[in-house]
Structures are given as C-alpha cells and as structure tokens.
Amino acid sequence: MGSRDVLRKIIGIDPDEPSKFGFASKQRVLDISHNVILYLDDITVSFDGFKALNKLNLTIDAGELRCIIGPNGAGKTTMMDVITGKTRPDTGSAYFGQTIDLTRLTEPEIAHIGIGRKFQKPTIFDQHTAFENLELAMKTDKRVRRSLVATLSGEDGDRIAEALRLIRLDREADRPAGLLSHGQKQWLEIGMLLMQEPKLLLLDEPVAGMTDDETMRTAELFVSLAGTHSLVVVEHDMAFVEKLGGKVTVLHEGSVLAEGDLATVQNDQRVIEVYLGR
Amino acid sequence: MIRHFLVSLIFALALPAQAALDPQLVRQLTDEDSGTKVTAIRQMALAADPEAVRVLKAMAEDNLFVAGSQVVIIEGEQAFDAATGKPVKMPASPESPTVNNRIRGELAAALAALKLLDADRAVRLQAVQALQRKAEPELAPLFERALKAESDPQIKGLLAIAKAQADLGNKDPAVRRAAVMVLGETTSPAIRSLLLPLTEKAREPNDRVRYAAISAVKAIDGRLSISENLGRVFTGLSLGSILLLAALGLAIIYGVMGVINMAHGELLMVGAYSAYTMQSIFRTWLPDYIDWYLPAAIPLAFFAAAAVGVLMERTVIRWLYGRTLETLLATWGLSLILIQAARVLFGAQNVEVSNPSWMSGGIELLPNLILPWNRIIIIGFALFVLFLVWVLMNRTRLGMFVRAVTQNRSMAGCVGVPTSRIDTLAFALGAGIAGLGGVALSQISNVGPDMGQGYIVDSFMVVVVGGVGQLAGAVWAALGLGIFSKLLEGWAGAVIAKITILVCIIIFIQKRPQGIFALKGRFVD
C-alpha cells in the first residue's frame, strides 16, 4: 500500500483529487451527447433489510419534464436522495450525463455540477431575509475564500430582484423568511432553486400547501422552464400533473411500475390496482 | 540458626543412613553436653525415620526423660521406651534433660525438615511450601531424598522446584544449568528474581548456564505478562461494569430525550454518598450488623438518585425540550449545585467508605493474579442490574413505551404514549441506575464531592461507541472500553491511555458515526 493509498484509506483525503479542497477547482463537464441527462441503473437502497428502492431504472432526457407519481412510501424521496448524494445506493449506478458518476460525489459537488433540489418539506433559512436566501443560493463561486470577500454586484442585485418578482416576493424581500406563509416558502425555495441555475431540477411535492391559483402558476413556470432545463417533479396532485403534461412514471415499492403519458398510465390495470385495490 | 543446622545436616548426610533408631543415639540426646545433643538431633533428622519424629517431638515438648540408663517418653501416666516406642514401667524418678534455646531451635528445624517425609500429604505440602521460601543450596540433598520418597505429583513438582532453587548455588555448572531449566518452567515473580542474577556475567561465569538463565527469565516474563494482562483485563472488566452502570442511565436518557445529562456523574456521587450515609447509620445504630450496610444502601441509593433525577427533569430539563445544547449547559449548572451541596452536607474532603468484611480478600488464581472479591461482586452486581434493566425494557409496558419514544417521539405521542410521563420515568430510571453505579463505585474508589466529574466523558464515550438506544451496544462498549483502557494503562500509563482512547474514538466515529450497533433510521435534519 503506497502512502497515497494510506492517506485515502485513513483520512479519506484523495491526494489526486483536488476537488476535496475546493470542488470548483476541478471542472466536471456535463456531457449530454446522447440527449440523456440522468441515468439511474439498477439502483437498490435498503434500510435494515427493507428495500426502499428495488432495482430502479430510470432515464431522463435533456430538457424533459418528467412527473413521478406513486403511493406514499414508494421510494420517490429516496430516489431524490440517491441522485443528490444524500443516500448512497447499495448497488447500481447513477450518472449525470454520460460521464459524471453521481455516487462518487458529495452533496455540494452534485449541487455544483448543476442538480438542484427542492425538499418535500420546505427548507429555507428562516433567520435570513428572502433576499438573502436568494443571494446565498445564487450561482457563484461558493468556496470560503470567495465568500469572505464577496460583494454583491449591480447585476447580481438585479437578478435577485428579478427572481423575487417572479416568485412574487418582491414586497417581502427584507422580511425574515421564517415569517412567510407556507406557500410563499415553497415559492421561495423554488426561487432559490432557479438562482442556482441548475440543469436538472428535482422537485419533491412542490405545490403541497399552495392555493389552486398558486398551483397553476407553478405549473406554468415549470412548463416554461422545460426545454432549457430538465425537471423531475414528484407530485400527488393529478390536476397539476395533467397541467404539466409531460411523461409520467409510476413508482411502486421501489421500482418503476409504469411509464407513459398520463392517460396511458391512468388506464394501466396495475396502476389502478396499486392506487385503488388491496 | 536453621541455616547452621542445615549445613551440618549435609555434612551428616555423608554418613550411612540407619534403619532403626540407634539406642546409642537416643541416649546422646540426653547428654550433658549441648554439642553432643545437637549432633544427635541432626543425625536423627537425617535418618528420616517416623520414630525419630516421635522422639524429637517429645523432646521439643519436654516429654523426654532419663531414668538411670533408660531414656523414656512420658505421656500423662504412661511411659514409653524412647528407642523402641514400647510401653515400659513408669520409672521412679525421671529427670528431664536440659533443653536450652539453642537445642529448641535445632529441634524445630529438624522437625520442619522431617515433615517433608511425613505420612500426611497435607503436612508434606505445607512443609515444602514453607521451605521453598528459604531453599538454601545446603538443602538440596534433603529435597532429593524427599523427592525419591514422594509419590504425590503436586508435592513432587514443588519439591523439584525447591530442589532446583537449592541447586542454583551448586558448584557444578551442569547441575546449575539443569536447575535453571527446571525453574524456567515456573511462573513466579520470586523465582524470576532468583534467576535474574544468573543472567549477569559477574555473577555467573559459565556461558551455558547464563544463556539458559536468560532464556528462562524470558520464558517466565512471557507467562508473567500473560497473567498480568489477565489481571488488567479483570480490573478493566470491573471498571467497565461501573462504566456500564453510568452509561446505561445516560444512554436511556439520551435515547428518550436526546439530552446529555452533564450532571450524570453527580448522580453517581449521590449513590456513593448514600452508601456512606447508610454506613454511618449502621455504625451508630446497628454496629453488630455493619456488614449489611451495603445491601441496605442499594435501595437508598437508587431512590435518592432517582428523586434527584426527577427533580432535575421536572424543574429544568423539561423546559428545554429540543434545545439540546442549552440542556448541556443547564445540566452542567445542576452538577455544580450538586457538587457544592455535597461539600456543604458532607465536607469537602473525601469520606471513608469501607468494604464489608465479606468483600475483602480475593481469589488467588495464579501466583501473581489475585481477583479481589469487591471487584468480582461489582461485576456480578452490574450484570444483575443489566438483567433487570433488560427485563424492564423488553418485558414491561414502561419499557415498551420508552423504546417507542426513543425511536419516534411524535409517532409514539400520536398513538397515545404519555410522552411527558415517560420522560420523567426514564429520567428517574436512568438516574437510579447511576445511583446504583455510585454504590458500586464507593467500594473501589474515593468518595468525595468531585468524584463524578471524571465519569461523564467516559460514559458518554460508551454511548457514542455503543450507539444510542442500544442495550447490547452499551454493554459491549462499556466492557470493551474498560478493558482496553486498563490494558493500555498497563503498557503506556494512564494519560497516554486516555489520549489514545480518545483518538481511537474519534477515528472510530469517522467510520461508524452511529456506533457499533447502529439503528438505521431516518434522521431528521
């Protein structure tokens, strides 16, 4: 065992990989030459023997808007955990584009290469103002040494202001985010996601707690993002899914049960069984 | 004096042994001249005849008399001929020979040596053990002789060692070397120090003997260190048992409320002072039953500590729910108050808590490995408490509730578990167990106001290594940490041991952040 291997083993520093010491230093280029942005291949995740994901296979095309539906406990959130590096799969592989192996990256690295995530439960920074929330999320060099001296340029300010208008929080910009309503928090989190300028957006039940009006506007926003971005949306609200209009994947007991457009899926016998039967 | 006797004994050995008691020799015992008496005693001892023992013993007990030409032993109303042992007519005017101190010494030594040849196995065993401590080179022939006559394997072994010890001073290098080889098989610090001089050139000119001695010392060291380490493992086990009692409570409380109780060490202290109080009560009121104070202290300690625990939970900890870091500080404040209260109530000095008589002493497993009773009992006690806790947690409703709250508080609350009562009860239970730990601790360490301070880190380490909410984890971690730290202490000293363990734990957490027996669960962040 060479000294480098020892280093790697014992303290987990990989001397060949400068990314550990600041991930921006190594460029990982997203390669979507086959027009696919995400491959999940044979992913299994088990918790104490219980398989939350069971040989899951899923591919998302570049620019696609995909809806994932499925009963509670189907493994939708766990799948997002795997993609964003929060949970390591027991087996299987997850690739971002052709070249980037997601299972080897940390959460911030994955965020950095262009995958953004909205949690099921809105998580924003309650003590910071809405403006500051967006400022923190904004795509930029996020290493310590930059943060120490970072100042906000005029353009940055404009971009944040624009995002605030988009998510209709421009009047709440200087209030602590913790004081916002549930729906506003959801929107703020979506706004943060946009500020990250990700190529792939993972949205876990984004419209829970929104009014119908808010829901429809969210759907419009997502549809307008599709094409330039790829989106994976988990949702229970069928009206919302219908409005999004993309391909639908049904997840059940950790693997894909059916895939296709909403009408096909809704008429699929097995899907009906899962939702209605038993 | 004995040595002197033995020297002449060797000299006398050159003479042919006699089968029966020579009346001439017996007669000499009563000679006027002390010198003649001494020679006779020695010759009789060498004869190694049971008859000789009888006569010498009689002489030592002032039962030997002279009546004209006859030497008789008088026991009560009956007289026996000294040489033959046959009963004879009671002589008219028996005279007792002068037995001065010098003669008495000679007699005692001779009798001791003769015991090696006694018919009774127990007497022989005792004799060889006694002589082993002073196995002078001059004794070698006697040992050899006894060895020839001996049939009992245990005594034979001891005699062989004794003879080898005696042979170490032999002039013949071959004999010395053989002796060294025999001694190299033993496991005793005393023999090791006998052999040690032979490893130096100045003391042992013969190379072969010296090399044999060197390797013999090495062999003994090897075996000694095994038993030393066994001793450490044992001490570690008892330390681990106390850690276990401290950690069990800490782990239950941490599991249920996510709170590290920094005053937990002080609950140990409460338990220890309960033992002290009970001891004082018994000393004053029931001095005859003083040995029973310890069993009586156990319930007192449990309830005293539990009461303090409930008080802490109700007044402070309950109000800090969910603010774990603040709880750390508040419970630290509680610990300061408890320490100062102990100082005010019992004085700043350590108080004396003594072991009941049935806890003193120990079992000698090996020449240098004694297991003290107090530690054995502590280990047993800890296992007993562990068993009770296990039953409580797995076989009762309370235990089920506690486990439910540990795994998922809000869910447990939803299905009707009275979580806030469970909090209090769990706190009382954890505190009570710590109190029991305090009683155990009072038996092996100082009891003073500060005694609990050192335990919080150690017992927390147990929780970290064992994993939260896991009885099995806590057990393995406590015993493992106890043994590991005692072994390390033996090799590297207490400080280095502490630091090493700390570093090991930090490295350990790198690999297994949830402890050895991790419950995989969904952790909310």
Added chain:
Amino acid sequence: MTPRARTPYTIRLFSMMQRGHWIALGAFLAATLVVVPILNLVVPEGSAFHVSAYAITLVGKIMCYAMVAVAMDLIWGFGGILSLGHGLFFALGGYAFGMYLMRQIGRDGSYQSDLPDFMVFLDWKGLPWYWSGSDSFLWVSLLVVAVPAIVAFVFGYFAFRSRIKGVYFSIITQALTYAAMLLFFRNETGFGGNNGFTDFKRILGYSITAPETRLVLFGLTALLLAATLLFARWLTTSKFGRVLTAIRDAESRVMFIGYNPLWYKLTIWTISAVLCGIAGALYVPQVGIINPSEMSPANSIEIAIWVAVGGRGTLIGPVVGAFVVNLAKSWFTVSFPEYWLFFLGLLFIVVTLLLPQGLVGLWQAIREKVQNTRAGHATPGEK
C-alpha cells in the same frame, strides 16, 4: 426594496456598524488607552480617582476573557457549534507565550541555570526540541497563533468531516481538553507539570511587574479586543457570515445549494481557536501564571456561560457577559467563596431557562417595550 450595488470596501467597512457603535468603540479605546493610564500613573494613590494595579490586572484579565467569549460566540452563536473545549486553545496560546517568558527569566531562577527551574528539578540537561527558538519573541508570537490553529484545524477537520454535530461534538471537545490537561499535568511533557509556568521576571527585557509594562499590556489587550470585535463584525456581516448562520439553521439545505459546510465550519473554528490563543498569550504575562487547570473542562464550559449571559449571536453580548460573570466571580470568591458554585450553577440554569437571548436580548426587549408604549401614547387609537 432597497437597491443594492457594489460598494467600495472602505465604505463597507464603515457601514458595517452603526455610528453609535463606532462612537462606543472609540470611547472604549480612549478610556483604556488614555484615561486609565493617567488615573493609574498620575493620580496619587490615596485619591478616589486612582486606579489600582489590582484593578488594572483584573480588567486586563477580563478583557482577555472577553476576547475568548467573542471567539466562542463566533463558533456557537453564529455557527451553532457549542465547543466545550475552548479553554484548550486559550491555554495553548498561553503556554506558547509562557515558554518565552520562562526563557526571559534567564539565570534569575532559584537554580541559577539557563534552563527553566522545573527542568533543572527534573534533572534535564537541555531544552527539549519543541522549546527551541522559544527565546525569540517573534517565533513565539508565531507559535501563539500557529499551535492553536493547527490543533483546531486537525481536530476540526476530522470532526466536521464525519459530520459530528450537536452534543456529540460538544462532548468530544470536552474530552479533548480533558485529555490535553492530563497530558500537561505530566512532568515529562516538558511544560512544568502541575505548577505550569510562573515567577516570570521580564518581557522583551522590561520588568514584568513594572507599572508601565502592566499598562502597556493592558492597552495592548484593549486594542486587540477592539480589533477582535471589528474583525468579528466584518466576518459576520460578510457573505461568509450569512453562510455560517445558514449552516447553523439548516445545514442540509446549505449543502444542496452547493456550499461545503466542512470548510466553513473549519474556517470559523480555526479562527475562533486562534483568537483564543492570542487571548491566552495576553493573559499569561498579566496574570503571571499558566497551569494545566486552564484546560479543565469546567473552565471551558464557563466560557459558554459568559456568552450565554451576555447574549449569543450578538457581538457585544459576549463582552458584557465576560465582564458581568467575572466581576461577580471575583466578588463572590472574596466575600462568599462557598456560595460561588451555587451562584454559577444557578446562573447556568436561569440563563438557559429564562434568558435565552442573554442580557442584550433582555435590554432589547425592554427598549422595544418602552418604545411601543411611547408610540402607543403618541398616537392613541392606532391599534
């Protein structure tokens, strides 16, 4: 919404504090650098305005503590990481500087040897390797910063990398300082064992007990305390500070928007340790002793209570807390020594239970209340 544009650094520096704060800071410096020296040196001893040497040492000592408290607040109040081992970094700085002070004793020790007395006592023939260079003020000043920094960095790297948080982290830092204390208690460690370092004679060749030296040290401490406050202010108002508080409130979210919390925590942790080290180095010449008990867990946890009493998450809070608690301590330990622990224990409980925002929070609450009632009087009928 306020328009935001890139502002020049100088303006940013000035605008990071309100005018009142700048004035307060100036007043503080004027008091410590000008008024106190005059009251000490010029005003005669009998006068009511005379400031005694005792008072100067006491306040100097508490200013060192205040620096530690600010350092603690950076990591706990802003970073959400409660360290129960900050006494270690303080003591490391103190020991590093103490080595220099020991060397300055020269041959004036009781054994008249070039070696420090305790080494003669241990029958050592020369200085151990880690003492080399300790006669150089510059080298030692470097050590004051570097040793706490390195220890903190290495420890922090492993702890934060394995995502040790909350009470786990707190207890492990306590274990760390405890182990270090045991280490320094050993004579063989080479730092004077139980007794540590004391009986200093000189600093940079000047007598350490001379009133002027004392005043210089006092002034230097005041300056560095002010600098620490400014630096902390700058840190916490920068984007770095905002990321830090974001990590405190929702660490996983911070990770998913692309910040690596490890390096943020490690940075603030190391900075905090270095500040403690500097405070320790200022403390030792003023108090005249450093020994392993500075590393005792009880000492470290007391730092947390200074911060809590003053109010964490604010910068003036820790300073206030350090002064209040330590003045109380020096009063109690003289007047009612047996009640000090009761008081301290109660303080821990009362502050955590009733005053989570500390004295500063209490003050703000009172002021708000007063303003509200005034506003209520001014415009009756409006709510």
